[in-house]
Amino acid sequence: MSTPFARIIRRETHSPRTVTTIVLAVLIALACGYAGTELVLWMLDQPPLLVTPQQSLDWLAALPTLQPLSAISIGGILLALIGLLLMLHAIRSGRLARHEMVSEGAAVIVDNGVLASSIARRVATAARIPQVQAVVSVSHRRAIVDVTPTSGIPVDEAAIRGAVETEIASYDLRPAVRHTVRINRTGAIGS
Template identity: 35%
Template sequence: MSRVESRIVRRETHSPRTVAAACVAIVLVVAVAWLAVEGILHLLGMRPLLFSPRALLTALAAAPSAGTPLLVAVAAIAGVVGVVLVALAVLPGRRPRRVLRGERAVVVADDEMLASALARRASRAAAVSPDAVTVSLGRRTGVVRIAPVSGMRVNRDEVRIAVAEEFDRAHSTGSMRFSILVSPTGKVGS
């Protein structure tokens, strides 16, 4: 895979941080603009919008004597906001997409599309209708849920092998572990 192709794959499989960065920037711009307006209103001798700079500084200076519950609440909120922002900055933010094998091009497929193909294969292996099978995919695990027709037995190993073969035929990197969950109560009819 060339550098350009790997950049395209990264862009398609990872979510951008522009929304989070824009929200933080907007909050900072609003806060700085509000402080600037309050300062200008104070210098002109006009009434403040919310707090005068002197009242704001007095409130900040009196914060240590505000009481333990209030300080703990403010610290907890600030800590949660900080952890969320650090997590957004550090964690990869993967989209539910996978790189599939392609002979002449890079193919990025949505997990829902791949899950649909796996569900069709599982329904054929379990001999049930396609609407009786649902598949959900995680990064390294997949769950196949089957609601068989009443009185029909489903061979879990056969379904697991069929689904794993279908996944291996389409997917190029990484391994996937599938769990097959068969509903204890069957459906009436097919």
């Protein structure tokens, strides 16, 4: 990853945390708005919307002694799991379905669907089958190629594997993509 394009490539290949951030910010804002409304109503000696701040504090203070203790323990475990999931979501890098192609002087980002289509076209040419009989899926580190030969016409498995390997190597992708080629034993009816 070249220095001038490193930030651009990272931004285009990793998912932002915008949705999670907005949802959490809205939930926190709503909770703070509700707590502020209850405090203002309490200071003005008005009836509360749900509970007074004093009742909330009393409930929190009595929480460890409430029954059933198992329900309170399960609630605490659920809150801890939610917190852990949010921390993992913040730390882990979310990958988009894109790869970087190594290129001098340019930042080249390729969508996995485009890669799959290109590999499928190359496989169809090498196997001499219609492109719909070459199904390719590309994920972060793997390309899976499923070839269905035309019924009665054998395909050269070595030629297909070589075509896939050559096609993927020609892109010089980052992160590197390994491949698996599966030849279906039942053929499709030719058109």
